[in-house]
Amino acid sequence: MIEKAVKAGIPELEEPKSPGPSQKAEQVFVRVRSYLTKGKIIALSVIFLIFIVSYLGLILFSQQTPENNNAPTTLKNESIPTTENNLPETELAKKIWGFSQKITEREDYMKNLSLPSVDLNLDF
């Protein structure tokens, strides 16, 4: 094969001592594929899905704080110069925004949590 290559004017090739990266990858894939049964593939896919869903769920829940939920986009995308105590200006703006949200979203505790009235006059 090398001789043929030389005759054809192609630079001489060295005898391959070990498989190239693509061949190695192929070998690994074949080995992994022979190890994985259909059931294992499904199981691994399910594990992967559960991890993704849990991760996304956690991110979603952690972002739903009053400070971040529906925060104005202008505050989110601003550049972040810092103050003396290393608090970004945008953080300060967010704090002020969160503060005003807490005031407006006040719960009416007395209305929502008043003691339920029940009938206890069992006049038999």
Add this chain to the structure above:
Amino acid sequence: MPRTKLFLFFLLLFLVSSSQISARNNLEESSNNYKTEYTNYRNNQENYLKSKAAYKSYQTVASKNDAFLKTRDYLKQVDSLYLTYFELLRTILESKNGKNNEVLFLETKNLLDSETRFISDHKIKVENAKNLEELPPLAQELKQRLEKEIMNTSTLSIAVTDYLETASLLNEFSDISSLVQNQIDKREDFASSLFQNWKSELLILNNESQSSIETAKKTIDNRLVANNRIDYEEISISLNKVRERMARASKLFEEIMKVI
């Protein structure tokens, strides 16, 4: 064997994920439990009223037994309703920053625990009742407790929750004031009349708010010391004054942020 391990792994993963999510939703869960028990209460009340009417009309042993069973279920449901109600009050109280007044926080929690214990014991007594005649005294016992203790504990818990939330808001106001002041101090014109007026306005708001929240706290403390009936209206008026001032402060923060 590997399948068993895989199953156990899944189970563990599911439990970990669900416990994390449920911890975050304690408040929602307590609120839903309370709503569910309230719906159950309404249904049981309807059954109780029907069975009572039937017994009064027919006066038979069968109708009496039915009235007993339905009334017992109804009373048990009343207890369940109050248990979930106190659980909801406790969850909401715990969601506030108790460090603003730990004594008040713990005292309120103890009172809620005490009422929960009473209701739990009462529920056991109702469950152990064997005939219709035992039920009206048990209902009276609960009624008296409601009028003497439960109503007051409930109002106190609401007042303390409101107080802790407002105190937390006031702390936040102080933090933001300091941060904005730091920004102003960096400016060359920090001594200008605009900033001086802003500062004095904030000082007035702070002093007035501190005074109002102290009034609310004194009212709550007096109730705890003298075991008097709590007047939530009075507390609410003081706390609302603080909130009104905080709303004004919020506008001042936004205004000054446009300048600096």
